[in-house]
Amino acid sequence: MNTKRWIALIVAAAVLGISVVINSAFAFLQGSFAESIDEMMATTQSSVSEVVLESGDIDSRVAVLNVEGVIQDTGNTSSLFGTSGYNHSFFMEQLENIKEDPSVKAVVLAVNSPGGGVVESAEIYDKITEIQEETKKPFYVSMGAMAASGGYYIAAPADKIFVNEETLTGSIGVIMQSVNYGELAERYGVDFVTIKSGPYKDIMSPTREMTEDERALLQEMLDDSYESFVDVIEEGRDMTEKEVKAVADGRIMNGRQAVEANLADAIGFEEDVIEQVKADYDLGNAEVFQYGASEGWGSLLSMKMNSFFGNDIETQMISKLLTEYSSPRMMYLYGDK
Template sequence: MNAKRWIALGAAALLFGLSIIINIASFAFSNDWTSNFENMLAVPESEYTESVLEAGDLSERIAVLTVDGVIQDTGGATSLFGAAGYDHQFFMDQLEMIKEDDSIKAVVLQVNSPGGGVVESAQIYDKIKEVQEEVGVPFYVSMGSMAASGGYYIAAPAEKIFLNKETLTGSIGVIMESVNYGKLAEKYGVDFVTIKTGPYKDIMSPTREMTEDERAMLQDMINESYESFVDIIEEGRGMTEAEVKKVADGRIMNGRQAIEAGLADDYGYLEDVIEAVRKDFDLENAEVMQYEYPSGFTSLFSMKAQSLMGGDMETQLVGRLLSDYNAPRMMYLYGEK
């Protein structure tokens, strides 16, 4: 490992130590102190900028939105060493800005995601429906290499869905996972002491086997979220429950299979989808734009850190070191968390 990576790893360890100090200090200081610190790092909605992708009529515009990465809400906190991935608050702000902007006549939603949280996916879906119904803005979806599970969930309400023959989509369903290392700990003489207020307080504990009652409770929750997923596809795609459930068994499919199953409409890349929007909604002269973050210290430092560290195992280890622990939760997600 070269000197640059040693420096980067050292900086990461320092940041990790500082994060511990900040968490401890948050108990000693008032909530105002911690909220002010978070606000200092946040980007106000009013400071978002716009960039023009295709020049045209400013009174009739097509907005291009992008969901790239796992759909999850990190509370606006992005690791300095993390990739510039999906930002839930930024995306929700974009939908709100579109709702309030009379010049936006249509939206092209780019989706390149394996899915993510059940709650976050539902928030996006509900907001898209709100924009469609309250201000009449249509959505066309352009799927990238993957738009699976929650990635398909947020695409379902679109007027049309375009993908590529090689796009991986589907994976309709819900998953909740945990790791049980109780036997491994027992082998090495590690004893876990748990004090709880009820028999189910440590449900999905990684230190013991799950009981049948606990499994039944969780399965009931999973089934309810699954039925919600099926319902939004029925409504969005005009399909029957039987037609949806025929392919809603967690399977993934390519573009051809998705079109044949009724889950997508046609093939096309982003430029094809934009052209389809122009033609279908008489927007031949419309400007095509997208929202962006203003350039700042955090994004600049993040890019520099990534260039120093590269995309190897050390990067992954640092990413895990700096990320918060995520308790098991329901996910519309394809592949590993």
Template sequence: MNSKRWIAIIAATALIVVSIGINSLSYIFTRDFSSFWNNFNDPYMITEYVMEEGRGNERIAVLTLDGVIQDVPSSLFASSGYDHQFFLNQLDAIYEDPTVKGVVLIVNSPGGGVMESSDIYDAIRAIQAEKEIPFYVAMGGMAASGGYYVSAPAEKIFVHPETITGSIGVIMESVNYAKLAEKYGIDFNTIKTGPYKDIMSGTREMTEEERAMLQEMINDSYERFVDIVAEGRHMSIEDVKKVADGRIMNGRQAIEAGLADETGKPGDAIAAMKEDFGLENASVFEYGTSDSLGSLFGVKIDGLFGRNVETELIGKLLSDYNAPRMMYLYGEK
């Protein structure tokens, strides 16, 4: 490596260090110092950002659900993405806020875990039933499977004509590598307390009895999904099941099938909510993260040093190293 390249590397490193230092000092001195340190260790503290000025006692909250709906740990060193606990905290804040008169939920998700999707659905229904706060949904490029599950209870659903939605169903999968292991002379020694303890293990073939047991679980979650769609969309179980076979559809097809109401973007959903509920003078706001270590440095670590194929592959392998579970998910998890 020649001297010019070394100089360039040193200069770039120095620039990063100086940038972080300036950003950090600026951040600290422009905020309440005691408040910063009080919130320093809580990544789930939320704050508000006004999108449209209006009455403070009549407000519309805008929530964004973007990414796979999974409850995975959040950290400074992780890539940005959907944060399940933070999203639930936003719903809790709405439940406790008497000034919120409506919610517009922007959904851009292929779905995710059965349990996490149910968490969101239950919180939305509690807000609707107990606080009488309406929800409108504006679907982005994708609101499929679990993304549709959490959208179903909305009073009105807006779609883009090319939104990918539907995929009503449940999936549970694992990889069987027993034959591959046998080819390379790899043996697995399993000690278990019952015949089903290693059900869906990748080291052996699944029995028909085991498959039937898992199918019963899947069917139970599927029926709940169908019930939720039928209730939210005011459809019969029979009509829902006509399209609840896992198929995906675009926004236009979703409207024809009764799974959405009209085409529109988030701005259209906000405008419609104002008109439909007499909230023309309401202020519109969204939630954001509070002062924390991540906001102190301004960027995530992967934003500083870039990403490459190797680190993404390692991250995927680590995140996928868990037991098979039921998913309301379209596409690769």
């Protein structure tokens, strides 16, 4: 190996070591110090607040729930350079509040998401259908710029789905991806040693080629999740399996095409959806509100550190490389997370 490659490896190792130290120290500060303060404050404030969007009858309200970003449970942790995004436990808490609050008469679900995890999407779907069955509260969906794959999965049980003409939706299907860098590592003299208890324990390893048996096992899993996705649309949109599978091949479509395929009901912006649910359920004087998170010290610390280091694209890329857990998983997802 020549001098330049040795220098590159040393620099890479140094950067990795520094990032581990920094993230560990930050995790300690945020996880120990911040969480202890948040726990002390928990008795005096709720983790969920309300923001009134339109004043009206407080006993007859319309709740607006926002799903923004990739739908996955990241454990609600923040890195040193972390930015705010979708918070799965917080969103599930909002749904529980909707179920238990008798003043909420209808819900507008505003979705702007490329989808996300199979498990998280199913959890949201199950909770929405539970609320519909037990409380009879209507759910109307307002799709934003994107409501694809898992973003459509969680919208499927809605009473009505509205799209913009330029909404990117569809992408019905399941995907699982990994990166194979074995050949690259071999080129630089990196040798991976694996000791495993069974032949499939390192399935989808990034250091070797996948076997046909492994591919067949994974394909069966994905096919099961795909059929579940199709069933959700069949039930939610009152379509036949043949009708769903005609467009459930991973293709994306715009709002007009979604309406023509019966995956959506009409064209409209979020304010149009709110007015429509009011008109359909005689809620003309209803208060319209959305939930917000009460910021704890941990969140504030993350925001301050992010502000200090900046939020440029290079910082975001470094954060993605250093902090994301990259183990392959099944996703209802369009594009790269």
